[in-house]
Amino acid sequence: MPSLAGLFFWMNKKTENINKITVTKPLKLDCGKTIKDFPLAYETYGKFNKNKDNAILVFHALTGDQFVAGTNPVTKKEGWWVSAVGPGKAIDTDKYFVICANVIGGCMGSWGPSDLNKDTNHPYGLDFPVITIKDIVRAQESLLDHLGIEKLLCATGGSMGGMQLLQFCATFPNKTFSAIPIACSASHSAQNIALNELARQAIMADPVWDKGKYFLKNTQPKNGLSVARMVGHISYLSEQGMQEKFGRKLQEKADYEFSFNADFQVESYLRHQGSSFVERFDANSILYITRAMDYFDLTKQFKGGLTEAFKNQKTKFLVISFSSDWLYTTKENKDIVIALNSSGADVSYSEIVTDKGHDSFLVNEPEFLKTLKGFLDSMYEKFKR
Amino acid sequence: MKKEFKVIADLLPNNTRVLDVGCGDGALMGFLVKEKNIEVRGLELNQDNVQECIYKGLPVIQGNAETELYQFPKQSFDYVVLSQTLQAFYQPDKVLRELLRIGKSVVVSIPNFGYWKVRTSLLLFGKMPITKTLPNTWFNTPNLHMCTIKDLFNYCESQNIAIKKVIGVNEDKISLIKKSNLEMKNLFSKLGVFLIG
Numbered sequence: 387m388p389s390l391a392g393l394f395f396w397m398n399k400k401t402e403n404i405n406k407i408t409v410t411k412p413l414k415l416d417c418g419k420t421i422k423d424f425p426l427a428y429e430t431y432g433k434f435n436k437n438k439d440n441a442i443l444v445f446h447a448l449t450g451d452q453f454v455a456g457t458n459p460v461t462k463k464e465g466w467w468v469s470a471v472g473p474g475k476a477i478d479t480d481k482y483f484v485i486c487a488n489v490i491g492g493c494m495g496s497w498g499p500s501d502l503n504k505d506t507n508h509p510y511g512l513d514f515p516v517i518t519i520k521d522i523v524r525a526q527e528s529l530l531d532h533l534g535i536e537k538l539l540c541a542t543g544g545s546m547g548g549m550q551l552l553q554f555c556a557t558f559p560n561k562t563f564s565a566i567p568i569a570c571s572a573s574h575s576a577q578n579i580a581l582n583e584l585a586r587q588a589i590m591a592d593p594v595w596d597k598g599k600y601f602l603k604n605t606q607p608k609n610g611l612s613v614a615r616m617v618g619h620i621s622y623l624s625e626q627g628m629q630e631k632f633g634r635k636l637q638e639k640a641d642y643e644f645s646f647n648a649d650f651q652v653e654s655y656l657r658h659q660g661s662s663f664v665e666r667f668d669a670n671s672i673l674y675i676t677r678a679m680d681y682f683d684l685t686k687q688f689k690g691g692l693t694e695a696f697k698n699q700k701t702k703f704l705v706i707s708f709s710s711d712w713l714y715t716t717k718e719n720k721d722i723v724i725a726l727n728s729s730g731a732d733v734s735y736s737e738i739v740t741d742k743g744h745d746s747f748l749v750n751e752p753e754f755l756k757t758l759k760g761f762l763d764s765m766y767e768k769f770k771r
Numbered sequence: 772m773k774k775e776f777k778v779i780a781d782l783l784p785n786n787t788r789v790l791d792v793g794c795g796d797g798a799l800m801g802f803l804v805k806e807k808n809i810e811v812r813g814l815e816l817n818q819d820n821v822q823e824c825i826y827k828g829l830p831v832i833q834g835n836a837e838t839e840l841y842q843f844p845k846q847s848f849d850y851v852v853l854s855q856t857l858q859a860f861y862q863p864d865k866v867l868r869e870l871l872r873i874g875k876s877v878v879v880s881i882p883n884f885g886y887w888k889v890r891t892s893l894l895l896f897g898k899m900p901i902t903k904t905l906p907n908t909w910f911n912t913p914n915l916h917m918c919t920i921k922d923l924f925n926y927c928e929s930q931n932i933a934i935k936k937v938i939g940v941n942e943d944k945i946s947l948i949k950k951s952n953l954e955m956k957n958l959f960s961k962l963g964v965f966l967i968g
Binding site (some may be wrong): 556702727733737739757760761763 | 812818821822824825826827828830831832833835842843844847
């Protein structure tokens with residue numbers, strides 16, 4: 387029986403060279419379903435040292451993947467966090483052993499809606515179970531065992547990566563010596579749920595989506611997915627940053643065309659971001675991962691509130707927010723700090739002043755990178771055996 | 772380390788939990804961790820100072836003491852330290868109450884506006900005093916509510932805040948201040964360090 391999953395154009399690009407483990411331990415998902423024997427794709431950078439004290443786990447954001455640094459072997463583009471991770475960088479891979487796993491629900495080798503459902507011999511599509519951030523995090527636990535890591539030096543992540551990190555610390559207390567949640571939230575806000583809903587509705591409104599069954603026609607709802615990505619990109623920038631970058635500049639033309647073509651540079655930018663995204667990401671994955679983000683609410687999970695979630699933490703935290711980030715605001719990040727303080731945890735907090743918006747953690751923002759490096763190196767001095 | 776910090780450090784027993792409000796670059800916190808095995812936390816507004824603390828591995832929260840002390844739970848520290856900043860707040864009385872809520876005891880130091888050089892500057896020259904502990908001119912000073920050792924002493928008494936110890940600092944010399952010698956010490960101390968609460 388030929389694998390129908392292999393029909394997909396974006397899947398054809400995947401190589402067998404992606405590192406994967408099969409998680410055999412049964413995992414009971416929050417929705418009630420139990421899964422086992424599912425693939426988890428990951429990548430590592432640097433070397434795990436003899437003392438086993440230099441491992442750093444990175445959690446990726448919504449549209450990220452395990453290819454943090456160097457060149458992504460599938461897309462042939464730079465890893466999503468090359469600004470911070472690599473030889474000589476803030477997270478120095480000459481010194482540290484960096485690990486990142488693709489989230490379940492994703493489309494870069496871990497178990498996701500584009501994988502083959504053995505019951506139907508089709509890709510899962512909407513038969514894929516609705517997953518949560520907690521499921522995503524628990525699915526990654528086996529990877530640490532597989533790599534022989536008892537305790538991490540540090541775990542970090544921005545945006546949805548930060549949310550996974552908070553969940554990781556709450557679910558597996560003291561599994562990491564230090565933690566750096568960046569530009570995230572302990573419970574997804576109404577505004578963020580609304581923006582995610584906008585992205586989902588854009589995908590679902592595309593007739594090609596066909597209730598998630600586009601795989602039968604070997605295609606993908608490009609228009610809808612592209613609009614979903616545009617929404618995202620607007621939310622990652624700040625008003626000021628966007629004005630400075632694009633202003634009212636026209637795209638390679640002297641005057642208006644009096645048409646609906648991309649006259650403005652900002653339009654052209656968004657269209658480009660949208661169309662290049664559809665080449666590398668599965669529409670159903672966006673539905674599932676954004677849903678997981680929306681369901682994320684540590685306060686609800688721990689009935690005593692956020693303070694309860696971080697009870698008995700020995701992990702040393704550094705929370706970082708960006709002044710112009712309106713997606714995961716300073717206020718939301720401070721709420722995490724307050725909860726950590728209330729539980730008596732060891733917590734530092736820094737607000738980086740920048741106009742680069744939510745994207746600040748992904749771009750070259752010197753103050754941020756300096757803070758990241760300073761904290762990490764001081765933690766290593768304390769942790770190294 | 773400056774004399775004032777040594778005086779403050781001597782007031783803090785080993786192995787306690789201390790919040791340093793306005794911790795600057797972490798000089799005092801670093802000393803307390805190393806020499807007294809004290810568990811420290813800092814609160815600091817300036818980003819460069821925050822980074823400096825982070826480099827040193829000292830836990831610090833970037834924030835404004837005037838508005839953000841609410842985040843620390845009641846009686847969550849053995850001691851809260853506030854060094855020469857009380858006079859710079861819009862509402863020093865409110866901040867002081869917050870410090871007393873957070874800490875079982877509070878160490879607060881103030882530049883003494885009752886110091887004789889400060890008094891004579893105003894009395895003889897009719898000008899706002901500029902000294903080592905008050906280096907700014909009237910138009911750019913961060914100090915909004917200058918007070919004397921006597922003022923703070925009287926304030927604590929009026930608010931029924933227990934005064935456990937008051938130390939006058941003048942360069943390298945320190946002396947114990949009591950109600951009986953308050954007038955003299957208020958004249959000859961550059962700084963006052965209060966242990967209250």
